[in-house]
Amino acid sequence: MIEIDAVTRCFGENTVLDNVSLVAEEGSFLALLGPSGCGKSTLLRLIAGLDDPDAGCVRIKGRDISGLSAVERNVAMVFQSYALYPHLSVAENIGLPLAMRELSRIDRSPLGRVFPASRQRRSDTQARVKKVAASVGISDLLDRKPGALSGGQKQRVALARALVRDPSVFLLDEPLSNLDAKLRVQMRAEIVALNRATGRTFIHVTHDQVEAMSMADRVAVMLGGRVAQFGTPRELYETPSSRDVAAFVGTHPITFVSGPKSGGLHPIFHGVGVPSPSGPVVIGIRPEHLTPAPQGPITGRLHNIEYQGAEVLLDVICDTGITLRATATGDWQPPTPGSEIHLACAPVHMHVFDADSGARLEAGHKGAASCA
Amino acid sequence: MTGRIILVTALILGAFLMLVPFLWMLSLSFKDSAEIFSSTLDFFPARLSLDNYITAFTKVDLGRFLLNGVIVCAGILVFQFLFSVPCAYALTQRRFRGRQVIFGLVLAGLLVPFHVTAIPLFLALAKLNLLDTYTALIVPFVSSMFGIFLFRQAFAALSPDLFDAARLDGLSETAIVWRIALPLVLPAATAFGIFSVVAHWNDLFWNLIVTSDPNLATPPRGILYFRDRESGSDIGPLMAATVIVIAPMIVGFLMAQRRFIQGLAAGGLKG
Numbered sequence: 287m288i289e290i291d292a293v294t295r296c297f298g299e300n301t302v303l304d305n306v307s308l309v310a311e312e313g314s315f316l317a318l319l320g321p322s323g324c325g326k327s328t329l330l331r332l333i334a335g336l337d338d339p340d341a342g343c344v345r346i347k348g349r350d351i352s353g354l355s356a357v358e359r360n361v362a363m364v365f366q367s368y369a370l371y372p373h374l375s376v377a378e379n380i381g382l383p384l385a386m387r388e389l390s391r392i393d394r395s396p397l398g399r400v401f402p403a404s405r406q407r408r409s410d411t412q413a414r415v416k417k418v419a420a421s422v423g424i425s426d427l428l429d430r431k432p433g434a435l436s437g438g439q440k441q442r443v444a445l446a447r448a449l450v451r452d453p454s455v456f457l458l459d460e461p462l463s464n465l466d467a468k469l470r471v472q473m474r475a476e477i478v479a480l481n482r483a484t485g486r487t488f489i490h491v492t493h494d495q496v497e498a499m500s501m502a503d504r505v506a507v508m509l510g511g512r513v514a515q516f517g518t519p520r521e522l523y524e525t526p527s528s529r530d531v532a533a534f535v536g537t538h539p540i541t542f543v544s545g546p547k548s549g550g551l552h553p554i555f556h557g558v559g560v561p562s563p564s565g566p567v568v569i570g571i572r573p574e575h576l577t578p579a580p581q582g583p584i585t586g587r588l589h590n591i592e593y594q595g596a597e598v599l600l601d602v603i604c605d606t607g608i609t610l611r612a613t614a615t616g617d618w619q620p621p622t623p624g625s626e627i628h629l630a631c632a633p634v635h636m637h638v639f640d641a642d643s644g645a646r647l648e649a650g651h652k653g654a655a656s657c658a
Numbered sequence: 659m660t661g662r663i664i665l666v667t668a669l670i671l672g673a674f675l676m677l678v679p680f681l682w683m684l685s686l687s688f689k690d691s692a693e694i695f696s697s698t699l700d701f702f703p704a705r706l707s708l709d710n711y712i713t714a715f716t717k718v719d720l721g722r723f724l725l726n727g728v729i730v731c732a733g734i735l736v737f738q739f740l741f742s743v744p745c746a747y748a749l750t751q752r753r754f755r756g757r758q759v760i761f762g763l764v765l766a767g768l769l770v771p772f773h774v775t776a777i778p779l780f781l782a783l784a785k786l787n788l789l790d791t792y793t794a795l796i797v798p799f800v801s802s803m804f805g806i807f808l809f810r811q812a813f814a815a816l817s818p819d820l821f822d823a824a825r826l827d828g829l830s831e832t833a834i835v836w837r838i839a840l841p842l843v844l845p846a847a848t849a850f851g852i853f854s855v856v857a858h859w860n861d862l863f864w865n866l867i868v869t870s871d872p873n874l875a876t877p878p879r880g881i882l883y884f885r886d887r888e889s890g891s892d893i894g895p896l897m898a899a900t901v902i903v904i905a906p907m908i909v910g911f912l913m914a915q916r917r918f919i920q921g922l923a924a925g926g927l928k929g
Contacts, residue, residue: 336822357828369823373841386828447827 287312288333288455288487293342295328302328304511305342310504312347315481315488317502319495319534325511326491330457333489335359346454357387359455362448366460368440370432376443377428381415383451418450422476438469445480456481458490462497474501495535499523507531525637529568529644532637538573538599541611544641545569551638554604557583559633566641573599575635576612582630586610588623602627680904687711687897694893710898714884717892720899722873723880727903730795730876731858737800738854739847746809747835751821761810767803773863780867794868795876799858808850812843852914856907877903 288310295303302325310316318326331337333344335356343350351359362383370379385394389407398404419425422442432440441461448456458477462470478501481488492498498505499519506516515527526532532540545552550562555569576584578600586604598620600612612629614620621627638647681701686694687710688703714720748754749761779798780789788794816839824834840847862878869875872883881903884896 331822334822334826336825356826361826363823363826365819365823367817367819369817369819371820371824371838371842373844382824382829383827386833447823 287347288316288489289345289348290329290333291343291345293329293332293339293344295325295332295337295339302511303332303339306508306511306513307342308506308513308516310487310489312487313481313485314503315478315490315501317498317505318489318491318508319493319498319505320508321493321534324508326508327459329508330363330459330489330491333359333455334361334363334457360451360453361455361457362451362453363457363459364441364444364448364461366463368432368444368464370440370443370447372432374431375428376424376430376432376435377412377415377419379432379443380419380428380446380450381411383447384411384414387451414450415446418446421449422446437465438473441465441473445477449480449484452484454486456484456486456488458488460491460493462492463494470497477501496537499535507534509534525646526570527646529570529639532570532639536572536574538611538613540570540572540637541576541609542639543569543571543608543610547641552606552608554584554586554606554608555636558631558636559583560636560638563638563647567647568639568641568644570637570639571610571631572635573611573613576610576629576631578612578614578618579628579630582628584610584629584631586627586629588621588625588627591620591623600627602629683897683900686893687901689894691894710894711902713892713895714899714902717895718880718883718899719872720880720902723875723877724903724906726792726874726880727859727877729792731855733792733796734799734858735851735854737796738802738805738850741801742805742809742850743840743847744832744835745806746813747831747839749806749810750813751818751839752831764803764806764810768807772798776864776867783868790869790871790874792874795865795874798864802850802854804853805850808846809843812846813839816842848914852911855910859903859907 288308290306290308293303293306294301306325306329308316318329320326328337332339335351335354335358338352343352345351346359370376371382374382388411389398389404392398392401393404393407398408416425416428419428422445424439424442424446427435427439427443432443435443441464444461461477462473465473474497477488477490490498490501499522502519504517505519505522507514507522509530515522515531522531522535526535529542533542543552543554545567547566549564549566551560551567551569556562574597584604586602588600589603589609590601592599594616596616598614598616598618600614600620602610602612604610610629639645640647685701685703688706688708690707690709693700693704749757749764775798783789783794783797788797820838820842821834824838829837859876860878861876862882865874865876865879869879875883881896881899884892884899
């Protein structure tokens with residue numbers, strides 16, 4: 287279990303992490319999701335011991351690890367650039383952490399080839415390197431240099447180097463961002479499988495919400511150095527805690543419609559069946575929840591159609607000039623652009639946010655009531 | 659096409675001008691003194707004689723001078739690597755107070771010609787009773803601003819992730835310097851090695867200032883012993899000795915050059 291307790295980190299005037307607290311259960315897969323510059327990589331470096339927090343602490347299995355070196359923490363990290371040593375072979379790359387930890391200076395020196403005990407230890411580590419290489423499918427690459435490998439192969443070498451030392455925590459810093467789309471999907475599944483197989487805690491940093499949602503048990507959305515929301519992927523999607531989280535999570539960008547300044551919903555949503563809050567609010571509605579329906583309460587003119595095979599994306603301009611994005615299934619026959627169209631949305635899928643703070647106003651609209 | 663012909667001709671002419679003194683030296687080193695001072699100008703010796711080379715080794719202790727040159731150059735190079743590589747690593751990959759100031763001092767140091775510091779260095783060595791020792795020949799050059807600058811630029815181009823990965827792999831900072839950082843900048847290290855060895859092998863100035871003992875003479879000063887003996891100059895053996903002295907530089911440079919290009923090519927292949 288990893289506990290991050292009120293960690294703050296500043297670089298000069300700039301507060302990169304502001305009072306961040308998170309907990310990752312033993313063996314779980316935690317994703318840190320956020321745009322670049324939100325502090326997620328800084329947090330990872332703090333956990334790894336490559337940097338120290340200005341305030342707060344990090345505990346692994348209940349033990350405060352501040353002041354411990356990266357090695358003493360026994361964490362492994364996979365870097366976005368893979369950070370393989372270009373002058374060492376794949377086998378040496380994977381074996382280096384083992385050699386540094388388990389072999390003495392003499393074992394590692396050329397003398398180690400001579401002494402029987404040293405030879406035994408050296409061949410033990412080599413056997414483990416081979417075993418790990420086999421487990422990620424790179425046995426035939428052991429003699430190559432990283433320069434001669436493809437992106438996917440480098441990724442596997444980097445994973446093998448992390449696996450070989452059997453760390454208590456795996457830290458993954460945008461490990462998939464340099465792979466092509468197809469390989470990314472494959473490696474996503476493989477990394478999740480590694481998490482299940484090793485039973486170790488994985489912390490995965492990414493700016494790709496699909497990656498975070500599909501891989502992690504729990505996702506921490508980080509915005510501006512704070513944890514904006516921490517929950518399961520389903521919680522993030524179904525009940526985003528703020529406007530910013532709602533904007534960040536989801537494949538299709540969410541549409542926001544501001545209500546009148548005097549308070550309440552925008553008139554186009556009056557027929558949907560959501561009780562009108564009294565304060566000024568913003569409605570967030572995901573394109574996939576807004577679908578064409580003959581008797582739908584929202585009316586507008588069909589402006590643009592994007593056919594994507596499995597689904598059709600529609601841009602609908604309502605009377606007041608507001609553009610809503612909606613989706614229909616791929617077999618839906620669209621009317622000619624410019625014609626009138628009715629849209630429907632279940633009340634549960636309308637997210638109501640406070641216009642000023644951006645905070646979510648809960649279903650049943652207790653928040654709205656308190657605003658009144 | 660004509661442009662190309664003009665270009666190639668100009669290059670050949672330039673190369674010839676540069677090479678003439680060396681070729682003339684090589685030619686003279688094989689001639690006997692009668693032929694050297696003959697009134698006709700013949701580029702090729704009448705007969706290939708190795709007498710001058712034998713004289714060069716027997717008349718003065720040329721072997722000793724060459725050995726001195728190797729000791730001094732190797733001593734300087736080892737210490738320069740020992741100091742400039744960790745220093746450059748610290749300047750690029752470590753964060754500490756005064757880092758920029760120190761780098762500024764290094765840059766400022768690059769601007770100061772060695773000759774400016776020669777007299778204070780000489781006085782200091784004299785006070786320490788170190789004149790006429792190998793130490794006097796090596797110590798002033800152990801810290802190379804140029805080396806620090808060159809390695810700093812090379813390290814700055816490396817991904818900091820590599821060093822973080824090495825820290826996580828359990829390497830100490832010292833181990834990172836020698837096992838990760840240095841092997842990755844081998845082309846820069848080779849270039850620096852060539853510059854350093856050539857400069858100090860050919861240096862006459864400092865050797866003349868701090869040593870008078872003939873047993874400590876490095877090759878350039880050793881060559882001088884052919885000049886002030888007997889009747890003026892002993893041209894044949896002098897030229898033979900010069901050929902011997904510059905030969906290791908040329909061979910070394912050619913070997914290092916191949917290595918240098920290999921290093922660059924390997925870097926290029928990785929894309």
